[in-house]
Amino acid sequence: MASIRDVAKKANVAACTVSRVMNGTANVAPETRQKIEDAMKELNYIPNELARGMFRQKSGTVAMLIPSIRHPYFSNLAHCIESKLYEKGYKLMLCSTDGQIEREREYINILKTNIVDGVIMGVSDLEDNEYQQFDKPMIMLDYDAGKKLPIVVSDHEKGGRLAAEKFMESQCRYVIHIGDRELSKVESYKCHTALAHALNAAGIENRFIEIKWNEFDFSGYLEIAKTILEKYPQVDGVMAADIQAAAFLKAALKLGKKIPDDFALVSYDGTYVADVNLVNVTSIIQSADKIGDKTVEILLKLMAGQKLTKRKYLIDVVRKDGETTK
Amino acid sequence: MASIRDVAKKANVAACTVSRVMNGTANVAPETRQKIEDAMKELNYIPNELARGMFRQKSGTVAMLIPSIRHPYFSNLAHCIESKLYEKGYKLMLCSTDGQIEREREYINILKTNIVDGVIMGVSDLEDNEYQQFDKPMIMLDYDAGKKLPIVVSDHEKGGRLAAEKFMESQCRYVIHIGDRELSKVESYKCHTALAHALNAAGIENRFIEIKWNEFDFSGYLEIAKTILEKYPQVDGVMAADIQAAAFLKAALKLGKKIPDDFALVSYDGTYVADVNLVNVTSIIQSADKIGDKTVEILLKLMAGQKLTKRKYLIDVVRKDGETTK
Numbered sequence: 001m002a003s004i005r006d007v008a009k010k011a012n013v014a015a016c017t018v019s020r021v022m023n024g025t026a027n028v029a030p031e032t033r034q035k036i037e038d039a040m041k042e043l044n045y046i047p048n049e050l051a052r053g054m055f056r057q058k059s060g061t062v063a064m065l066i067p068s069i070r071h072p073y074f075s076n077l078a079h080c081i082e083s084k085l086y087e088k089g090y091k092l093m094l095c096s097t098d099g100q101i102e103r104e105r106e107y108i109n110i111l112k113t114n115i116v117d118g119v120i121m122g123v124s125d126l127e128d129n130e131y132q133q134f135d136k137p138m139i140m141l142d143y144d145a146g147k148k149l150p151i152v153v154s155d156h157e158k159g160g161r162l163a164a165e166k167f168m169e170s171q172c173r174y175v176i177h178i179g180d181r182e183l184s185k186v187e188s189y190k191c192h193t194a195l196a197h198a199l200n201a202a203g204i205e206n207r208f209i210e211i212k213w214n215e216f217d218f219s220g221y222l223e224i225a226k227t228i229l230e231k232y233p234q235v236d237g238v239m240a241a242d243i244q245a246a247a248f249l250k251a252a253l254k255l256g257k258k259i260p261d262d263f264a265l266v267s268y269d270g271t272y273v274a275d276v277n278l279v280n281v282t283s284i285i286q287s288a289d290k291i292g293d294k295t296v297e298i299l300l301k302l303m304a305g306q307k308l309t310k311r312k313y314l315i316d317v318v319r320k321d322g323e324t325t326k
Numbered sequence: 327m328a329s330i331r332d333v334a335k336k337a338n339v340a341a342c343t344v345s346r347v348m349n350g351t352a353n354v355a356p357e358t359r360q361k362i363e364d365a366m367k368e369l370n371y372i373p374n375e376l377a378r379g380m381f382r383q384k385s386g387t388v389a390m391l392i393p394s395i396r397h398p399y400f401s402n403l404a405h406c407i408e409s410k411l412y413e414k415g416y417k418l419m420l421c422s423t424d425g426q427i428e429r430e431r432e433y434i435n436i437l438k439t440n441i442v443d444g445v446i447m448g449v450s451d452l453e454d455n456e457y458q459q460f461d462k463p464m465i466m467l468d469y470d471a472g473k474k475l476p477i478v479v480s481d482h483e484k485g486g487r488l489a490a491e492k493f494m495e496s497q498c499r500y501v502i503h504i505g506d507r508e509l510s511k512v513e514s515y516k517c518h519t520a521l522a523h524a525l526n527a528a529g530i531e532n533r534f535i536e537i538k539w540n541e542f543d544f545s546g547y548l549e550i551a552k553t554i555l556e557k558y559p560q561v562d563g564v565m566a567a568d569i570q571a572a573a574f575l576k577a578a579l580k581l582g583k584k585i586p587d588d589f590a591l592v593s594y595d596g597t598y599v600a601d602v603n604l605v606n607v608t609s610i611i612q613s614a615d616k617i618g619d620k621t622v623e624i625l626l627k628l629m630a631g632q633k634l635t636k637r638k639y640l641i642d643v644v645r646k647d648g649e650t651t652k
Contacts, residue, residue: 075401082422094420096408110417115441218601246602275544276572278604
């Protein structure tokens with residue numbers, strides 16, 4: 001296979017001139033460019049992405065940090081981002097921090113070397129300034145790390161409002177929302193704030209209960225769900241992430257509650273986990289596809305040194321009504 | 327924070343001597359070692375993993391290639407491997423090929439550079455010699471790529487036999503096994519061979535039907551399941567991967583079949599997807615934990631230049647009996 005040196009020799013120019021033409025990094029006289037392009041055609045030269053990357057000081061690789069690879073929402077989002085990046089000629093390297101701040105910090109340190117051209121941050125355990133100090137193109141996914149960094153995120157407030165509507169239509173009197181830590185800095189927490197706001201305005205009692213999100217032990221979730229429903233027998237509505245929602249559904253049925261007459265359930269995220277159940281679960285769906293497309297679009301702009309017109313990109317969420325609400 | 331140079335200055339030795347002590351790469355006189363260790367203590371020197379890696383020509387990073395990050399089995403396995411690697415001081419970079427041979431090849435090319443110290447191959451689209459030509463420590467997960475490369479894999483034959491037992495106990499007369507392409511080179515295909523063998527021996531009719539494994543469109547799977555069950559109304563048993571199994575369960579109930587009297591179902595993999603359902607699904611469980619532990623153990627040996635005592639490591643599978651079989 002012809003190398004960049006063969007092309008340079010054929011065109012009677014220096015190899016670095018060939019690479020300049022390949023990468024469009026500097027002005028090259030039109031006739032020189034023509035000579036090089038002719039030589040490439042004649043030699044059937046296929047630019048090797050990796051070689052091209054080395055010339056450009058680019059790796060052609062983007063990293064994405066996520067809190068858990070096991071979480072169906074993140075694994076689906078990673079898939080969408082990877083597909084989109086691939087379309088644009090980039091590879092994705094995925095780093096999962098297991099929700100641990102030390103791991104997040106260590107990955108960021110590794111990524112400061114020349115392995116990647118840009119970073120997508122689906123994590124949020126560091127302080128704003130730690131993200132801001134990272135000197136490569138970076139985009140945030142669920143955490144607003146201040147004015148230097150763009151963020152692409154679901155419209156979680158709308159998500160909370162859409163869920164509230166369903167609890168009202170189901171005539172609920174006491175709704176529990178299950179989530180991770182009460183973290184106002186994490187954007188997804190806004191679905192709880194919006195839900196509480198709407199339910200309070202309608203005079204519906206409600207309460208936020210924290211459950212660890214990254215255990216992935218379904219029988220454990222089932223136990224917790226049962227305990228909560230026994231402790232609060234008056235509860236007639238629950239909003240929870242897909243897997244925990246499935247646990248509440250199972251627990252409520254075991255306790256003899258009728259769905260949706262005695263008990264309404266809204267699942268958050270709307271991954272395939274909400275679909276596999278025998279009962280069609282009412283879900284708020286985050287569009288991983290749209291988040292992925294927008295994230296890659298913005299990151300490519302940053303990597304090309306372009307200015308962004310705005311900093312925060314809100315992606316619409318929708319509700320799919322199922323059999324678990326009226 | 328103290329640097330390696332500060333330590334060298336304090337101990338009155340060259341920086342490379344300090345790094346030799348840190349990495350144990352060469353003999354250093356005991357008194358010199360003591361001086362260096364004292365200086366480290368005094369300066370409260372914390373060796374930076376990355377710096378240490380650069381001295382050792384190691385990155386402290388392992389890559390894992392998988393066919394899909396969305397697949398609950400692979401995402402769970404990646405999680406287990408990552409946790410184990412982290413325990414041992416390594417980071418994991420995950421690359422998902424989307425089942426495409428071109429992507430697999432491109433990732434392998436990237437990984438030939440100095441980004442990673444070793445590679446875990448959870449993919450299987452290339453030819454044996456392409457894997458064998460890779461010149462870093464490599465371990466295979468579900469594909470036996472020939473005598474040069476070690477493989478850690480579930481005992482899929484046992485998985486097939488355990489499933490067959492349940493179909494027999496459920497008095498099935500016609501069992502369908504759903505899978506991806508008929509690929510004898512992929513180890514997981516052995517569960518189908520073993521299932522067919524056992525069912526044939528018992529005079530139970532059976533048939534393998536191919537369904538794309540990486541669509542993740544549950545309503546699509548549901549349609550396919552319905553079509554298959556309508557085309558083969560005599561079918562009274564199905565073995566399929568977790569998500570597809572959920573689709574068959576839903577389709578069978580919609581067609582008015584009684585579970586497990588008219589229809590028995592066995593789910594393969596046994597991820598949390600099999601657990602979230604309202605009905606407890608009988609599952610063959612691949613132990614991602616044990617596969618992860620063994621894989622990391624073997625890879626670390628390879629990276630340390632140790633010889634392996636054997637090449638193939640078979641990990642036990644178990645069956646969890648649920649409500650979908652007799």
